[in-house]
Amino acid sequence: GASSDILKKLSMSAVSGGYRGIIIYLPESMNTQTANMLLKAIEEPSENTVFILITHSPESVLPTISSRCQGIRVLPLSREEVSAELQSRFGASREDADMAASISGGSVGLALRELSEKEDVSVMKDLLRELFGNLLRKDLKASLETGETLAGLESREKQKLFCNFAAEALRNIFLVQQGMDSIAAISASDAPWIREIAAQCSKSFSRKALEVFSKASMLIDRNVNLKILFADMADRLFMLI
Numbered sequence: 048g049a050s051s052d053i054l055k056k057l058s059m060s061a062v063s064g065g066y067r068g069i070i071i072y073l074p075e076s077m078n079t080q081t082a083n084m085l086l087k088a089i090e091e092p093s094e095n096t097v098f099i100l101i102t103h104s105p106e107s108v109l110p111t112i113s114s115r116c117q118g119i120r121v122l123p124l125s126r127e128e129v130s131a132e133l134q135s136r137f138g139a140s141r142e143d144a145d146m147a148a149s150i151s152g153g154s155v156g157l158a159l160r161e162l163s164e165k166e167d168v169s170v171m172k173d174l175l176r177e178l179f180g181n182l183l184r185k186d187l188k189a190s191l192e193t194g195e196t197l198a199g200l201e202s203r204e205k206q207k208l209f210c211n212f213a214a215e216a217l218r219n220i221f222l223v224q225q226g227m228d229s230i231a232a233i234s235a236s237d238a239p240w241i242r243e244i245a246a247q248c249s250k251s252f253s254r255k256a257l258e259v260f261s262k263a264s265m266l267i268d269r270n271v272n273l274k275i276l277f278a279d280m281a282d283r284l285f286m287l288i
Contacts, residue, residue, distance in 0.1 A: 050084035057088060057096065066095045074100040075107035082109045090115045123153020133158055142234045150215045167205060171212045176240055178281070182288045183247050194281035198273040210264035214257055220245045221253035248288050255287045
């Protein structure tokens with residue numbers, strides 16, 4: 048098993064007598080038997096040996112393991128830091144970098160993926176503007192038709208991308224409504240339609256709509272009927288706006 052492989056590697060000498068590093072990703076997924084096999088090695092590592100356990104859920108790691116570790120919380124980068132990294136290291140334009148950073152969750156890797164899928168993001172943006180436009184015109188039929196278009200996207204990943212993009216737009220709409228434009232991550236090309244929506248919808252819309260998109264994103268992974276899912280989403284948003 049994995050624990051046996053790790054212990055076998057620890058029995059080998061380090062290259063050039065340097066440090067040996069063992070990285071365990073998502074240690075909370077270890078069963079009790081695996082954890083017990085590694086317990087002594089983690090508690091009393093041999094000389095010049097470092098164990099690094101990476102988890103997004105430290106409270107789920109077995110107490111016998113977590114009690115023997117020093118916790119170091121690594122926070123995600125700010126939008127400004129992600130954008131600056133994309134511009135300085137990867138040559139992205141300011142507008143593209145800001146856009147990718149705004150929906151990256153503080154991850155440069157995710158931001159790079161968004162940049163590589165720039166055409167997809169443009170499609171998502173157009174669909175979102177279309178959906179919000181139909182909602183503001185109180186055109187339920189057109190809103191449901193946009194929902195059907197979303198259900199017909201070629202992959203669930205793109206449907207989730209739409210939900211993530213919508214969530215970020217709603218946060219910016221809320222900030223604009225609160226007079227906090229300066230801290231909203233809005234590109235120059237997006238500012239007009241974001242402000243237009245902010246001016247026309249209720250101040251409670253962003254919070255309630257965010258819940259709708261979050262639930263839709265979660266259900267996309269659960270093999271539900273996508274036509275029903277996006278029709279329901281459009282209907283709920285129509286009732287909220």
